[in-house]
Amino acid sequence: AQSVTQPDIHITVSEGASLELRCNYSYGATPYLFWYVQSPGQGLQLLLKYFSGDTLVQGIKGFEAEFKRSQSSFNLRKPSVHWSDAAEYFCAVWRDSGGSNYKLTFGKGTLLTVNP
Amino acid sequence: AAGVIQSPRHLIKEKRETATLKCYPIPRHDTVYWYQQGPGQDPQFLISFYEKMQSDKGSIPDRFSAQQFSDYHSELNMSSLELGDSALYFCASSTVDRGSYEQYFGPGTRLTVT
Numbered sequence: 001a002q003s004v005t006q007p008d009i010h011i012t013v014s015e016g017a018s019l020e021l022r023c024n025y026s027y028g029a030t031p032y033l034f035w036y037v038q039s040p041g042q043g044l045q046l047l048l049k050y051f052s053g054d055t056l057v058q059g060i061k062g063f064e065a066e067f068k069r070s071q072s073s074f075n076l077r078k079p080s081v082h083w084s085d086a087a088e089y090f091c092a093v094w095r096d097s098g099g100s101n102y103k104l105t106f107g108k109g110t111l112l113t114v115n116p
Numbered sequence: 117a118a119g120v121i122q123s124p125r126h127l128i129k130e131k132r133e134t135a136t137l138k139c140y141p142i143p144r145h146d147t148v149y150w151y152q153q154g155p156g157q158d159p160q161f162l163i164s165f166y167e168k169m170q171s172d173k174g175s176i177p178d179r180f181s182a183q184q185f186s187d188y189h190s191e192l193n194m195s196s197l198e199l200g201d202s203a204l205y206f207c208a209s210s211t212v213d214r215g216s217y218e219q220y221f222g223p224g225t226r227l228t229v230t
Contacts, residue, residue: 032217043206044159044221051217090158094217103149103172104208104219106158 004093006107013081014115021076021110023091032094033074034104035065039087047089050074061085086114118142120222122207128228129197137192137225141209147171148190149219150182151206159206165190197229 005024013019025031032051036044048059055067065076074091091107121140129135141148147166151159161174165184176182179197184190194201204226208219 034218036221041204041226043223044208046218046220049218103161103164103174104151104159105161108158 004091004105004107006089006091006110008110009108010111010113012113012115015083016080019076019078019081019085019112021089021091021112023074023076023107024072025074025091025093026072027093030069033065033067034092034094035059035063035074035076036090036092036106037061037087038090038109044090047076081112081114083114083116086112088112120207120209120220122205122222122225124225125223126226126228128230130230131197131199133197133229135194135197135227137194137205137207137227139190139192139207139209139222141188141190141207142220145209145211145220146188147210147212148184148188149208149210150176150190150192151208151221153204153206153224154200155203157203162192194227199229202227202229 003026007022034049035047037047038044047063048057048065050057050067058064063078067074088109088111090109092104123138149164150162152162153159162176163182164172168184179195182192204224206221206224208221210219
């Protein structure tokens with residue numbers, strides 16, 4: 001079974017600093033990978049996704065992520081963090097279990113705190 | 117653009133009661149997923165429907181049932197509620213058209229069992 005690991009439970013950065021959130025996956029085939037963001041008590045918003053092609057993908061809100069097959073990683077980055085980026089970030093992998101079954105498996109999440 | 121609609125947004129029930137959560141997918145989306153997110157936890161897949169048929173099942177208790185109707189909306193029925201059922205329940209929808217596999221999430225229903 002595939003799994004997603006987010007090694008960092010909580011990260012604190014200063015506003016304006018760069019950010020990298022780590023995500024590692026365990027999956028036999030090339031996975032479909034996603035990053036979602038969740039503000040407190042809110043739903044999940046898709047930041048970006050990787051299906052195939054260019055391994056550096058751009059997302060919304062200035063985020064990008066790089067797929068590295070050799071490291072089984074899909075790390076999320078942002079060059080300059082804003083206070084409004086404080087939220088929980090989930091990495092997820094899509095598993096094709098046959099037919100049209102595309103359920104997502106999520107990592108445990110990384111809580112981002114932004115200091116002024 | 118239309119989003120996934122969930123109702124109610126908040127629900128308070130007592131133990132052993134029954135709850136029904138509703139989900140209205142994005143128009144022309146053919147697949148609906150239900151996820152449960154406990155406090156401080158990651159979302160866990162419960163069940164999914166494709167074209168009104170159950171397509172996959174995750175860690176959904178036998179006390180829960182769900183279905184997708186002819187208009188593609190879905191309902192999650194939860195009986196004999198337990199304190200541990202208190203969670204945020206998300207519905208997501210997607211379509212396989214155009215090779216797009218993104219799941220779009222609704223705002224969630226926060227269920228509190230007292």
